[in-house]
Amino acid sequence: MDGLSALLPPGRVLSDPDVLRSYSHDEAEWAPWELPAVVVRPRTAEEVQVVVRYCVERGIPVVTRGAGTGLSGGANATAGCAVIALDGMRAIREIDPLEKLAVVEPGVVNDDLRAACAEQGLWYPPDPASSPWSTIGGNVATNAGGVCCVKYGVTGDYVLGLQVVTGTGELVRLGRRTAKGVAGYDLTSLLVGSEGTLGVITEVTVRLRPRREPEHTVAGYFSSVVAAGLAVERIAAAGLTPSALELVDRQCLAAVDEWKNMGLSADADTVLLGRTDAPGAAGDAEADAMVACFEAAGATWSARSTNQAEADALFDARRLAYPALERLGPVLTEDICVPVGRVAEMLGRVQAIGERHDTTIANIAHAGDGNLHPLLLTRPGDEDGRARAQAAFADIIAEALELGGTVTGEHGVGLLKRDGLRRELDPAVLALHRAVRDALDPHHVLNPGKVFGQENE
Structure with a gap:
C-alpha cells in the first residue's frame, strides 16, 4: 500500500510485522484473526477519510479499533485489511459546563474524560470495567455499559452527536448539541453499537451530568450465586434503584487477591456489592433497605460499609476480576443479559x-x-477443555434466549456471537439490519465478516 503512504504524513502507515501483530486482535479468546496488510494511525478526521476512500476505491477491507480491549472479536483484523487505529486521536476538544457536554476524539480513554470532567464539577457516567484503558470511540461502537448503568444507563444514553466517515468515504456530522431535537432520523443512535460496520467514528459529543453525591456502599455474603441472584430480585421488587449492584464470586476474588495481594475476604461463595448515591437521609434509607433485602434473601453476612478504603477495594476487585483470571489461563467471556426477575x-x-x-x-x-x-x-494448551468451554458458551447463549434475554448486553456481537444473533433476531429483522448496512456501506468494506458473518458480504 505504498500509494496510501504517499497520501498521508510520514509515520501514519505502519507495516512492521510486529506492529501489525500487536494491532491484529482484541481480547476475545479464540476469536479468529489474521495479520492486516497495513496499520494506519491517523491524527485527524480528514486523514481517516483519505484512508477509507483509498480502501473503497480498491475494495480493501477496513477494520477500526481503539484500545483493543473488546471481548467479542469485533476489532480483529481480516486477511488483506487495513486496520485504522484511532488510539492516537486523544484530544478532549471541549468541555462546556453550561450546556453540560464534552466533545472528544475517539481515542480518549474513558477515565481520562471522567477526570477532566470532574475538574469542572461534572460527571460522565458510563463506566465499563475497562474504563482505565478503553476508549470513548470503542465504547460508542459497542454501546458499552458499566457498573453504574443500572441507574444511569449505557453509553448510548449520553451520545448527542458524532462525526463519522461513512462507507462511501463521506465525512459527515450526525446528531446535535441541543437538549432536544427530532429533525430527521436518529442516525446517531443508529451508529452507536454498530461495531464499525456503518462508519468510522472520528469525533463524539457526549452529554454530562453534575458531579454526584458520595456513595454509600453495602456488601452481602451469600452461600451461592443463586442466593445472591434472589437478593437482586428482592431489591428490584422493593423498588430500589442502586447506583451500582455488582456480583463477584469467590473464584474471582481469590484470583484478584493472588495477583494484587489485596487481602480480600474469602468468607463467602458470592459477594454482592451495592451502592447508593441518593443524597442525605434518602441515601441512608436506601442503603439500609438494600441490607434488609440481602438479609431477607439469606445473606450469611451483610452490612453497610464504614470503611471507604475497604469499599473501594471491593469495587476495584470487581474491575480487576477478568485480567486476574486471564493470568491463570485462557478465559472465554460471556455477556448475556436477562430480565432481572430471571437472574437467579x-x-x-x-x-x-x-x-x-x-x-x-x-x-x-x-x-x-x-x-x-x-x-x-481453561488451562493453557488444553484442547479438550477448550472444546468443552465453547460448547458451554453456546449453551449459555441458548439458555439466556430461552429466558427472554439477549446474547450480548454490552460487549457486542463481533465474531463470537454471530450465531447467537441469528437465533435472537427474526429473519425479517435481520434483513432490515442488512438493508441499513447496505445503505451506509454499499461496497461492504467496513469490518466485513463481523456481526452478520459472510452471508452479507
Whole structure:
C-alpha cells in the first residue's frame, strides 16, 4: 500500500510485522484473526477519510479499533485489511459546563474524560470495567455499559452527536448539541453499537451530568450465586434503584487477591456489592433497605460499609476480576443479559452448564440490570477443555434466549456471537439490519465478516 503512504504524513502507515501483530486482535479468546496488510494511525478526521476512500476505491477491507480491549472479536483484523487505529486521536476538544457536554476524539480513554470532567464539577457516567484503558470511540461502537448503568444507563444514553466517515468515504456530522431535537432520523443512535460496520467514528459529543453525591456502599455474603441472584430480585421488587449492584464470586476474588495481594475476604461463595448515591437521609434509607433485602434473601453476612478504603477495594476487585483470571489461563467471556426477575434462575443454569460440560465457570455481573458475565476458564494448551468451554458458551447463549434475554448486553456481537444473533433476531429483522448496512456501506468494506458473518458480504 505504498500509494496510501504517499497520501498521508510520514509515520501514519505502519507495516512492521510486529506492529501489525500487536494491532491484529482484541481480547476475545479464540476469536479468529489474521495479520492486516497495513496499520494506519491517523491524527485527524480528514486523514481517516483519505484512508477509507483509498480502501473503497480498491475494495480493501477496513477494520477500526481503539484500545483493543473488546471481548467479542469485533476489532480483529481480516486477511488483506487495513486496520485504522484511532488510539492516537486523544484530544478532549471541549468541555462546556453550561450546556453540560464534552466533545472528544475517539481515542480518549474513558477515565481520562471522567477526570477532566470532574475538574469542572461534572460527571460522565458510563463506566465499563475497562474504563482505565478503553476508549470513548470503542465504547460508542459497542454501546458499552458499566457498573453504574443500572441507574444511569449505557453509553448510548449520553451520545448527542458524532462525526463519522461513512462507507462511501463521506465525512459527515450526525446528531446535535441541543437538549432536544427530532429533525430527521436518529442516525446517531443508529451508529452507536454498530461495531464499525456503518462508519468510522472520528469525533463524539457526549452529554454530562453534575458531579454526584458520595456513595454509600453495602456488601452481602451469600452461600451461592443463586442466593445472591434472589437478593437482586428482592431489591428490584422493593423498588430500589442502586447506583451500582455488582456480583463477584469467590473464584474471582481469590484470583484478584493472588495477583494484587489485596487481602480480600474469602468468607463467602458470592459477594454482592451495592451502592447508593441518593443524597442525605434518602441515601441512608436506601442503603439500609438494600441490607434488609440481602438479609431477607439469606445473606450469611451483610452490612453497610464504614470503611471507604475497604469499599473501594471491593469495587476495584470487581474491575480487576477478568485480567486476574486471564493470568491463570485462557478465559472465554460471556455477556448475556436477562430480565432481572430471571437472574437467579439464569445463574443456576450457568452452574448446571458448567457441571454438564466439565468446565469451571467463574461469575461476575452487573447484577442490577441482569447483565451477567460468566467466565469460562481453561488451562493453557488444553484442547479438550477448550472444546468443552465453547460448547458451554453456546449453551449459555441458548439458555439466556430461552429466558427472554439477549446474547450480548454490552460487549457486542463481533465474531463470537454471530450465531447467537441469528437465533435472537427474526429473519425479517435481520434483513432490515442488512438493508441499513447496505445503505451506509454499499461496497461492504467496513469490518466485513463481523456481526452478520459472510452471508452479507
